[in-house]
Amino acid sequence: MKRLxxxxxxxxAYISWLETVKKFYSExxxxxxxxxxxxxxxxxxxxxxxxxxxxxxxxxxxxxxxxEKGESxxxxxxxDASFAKIDDWMSEFYAVLRWKIIFNY
Numbered sequence: 001m002k003r004l005x006x007x008x009x010x011x012x013a014y015i016s017w018l019e020t021v022k023k024f025y026s027e028x029x030x031x032x033x034x035x036x037x038x039x040x041x042x043x044x045x046x047x048x049x050x051x052x053x054x055x056x057x058x059x060x061x062x063x064x065x066x067x068e069k070g071e072s073x074x075x076x077x078x079x080d081a082s083f084a085k086i087d088d089w090m091s092e093f094y095a096v097l098r099w100k101i102i103f104n105y
Contacts, residue, residue: 003027004034018059025052 001007004027005020028034028048035045099105 014062018055022055025055 005023010020011017025048028038029045029052035048038048039045
């Protein structure tokens with residue numbers, strides 16, 4: 001259990017959880033004795049290999065997610081900066097408009 005990182009509770013933090021899962025699969029796939037014990041639970045070596053492959057796909061998907069999240073945050077910053085410029089311009093526009101109304105110009 002300790003070698004497979006299954007003692008205690010599994011962390012919910014993504015990085016820690018992922019490291020635990022990676023360690024579990026690398027240890028299980030490297031030890032045929034553990035694989036034999038898992039086969040009694042109807043967990044095949046093929047199941048283990050497929051799951052291990054999914055870890056790589058998960059990491060790729062997570063990387064893409066973080067990239068897109070960063071792009072979204074950059075877009076939001078650019079949008080906010082644009083709105084701030086428009087707000088400044090509109091404030092000046094309203095000030096000129098009030099001046100024209102007050103002085104009938």
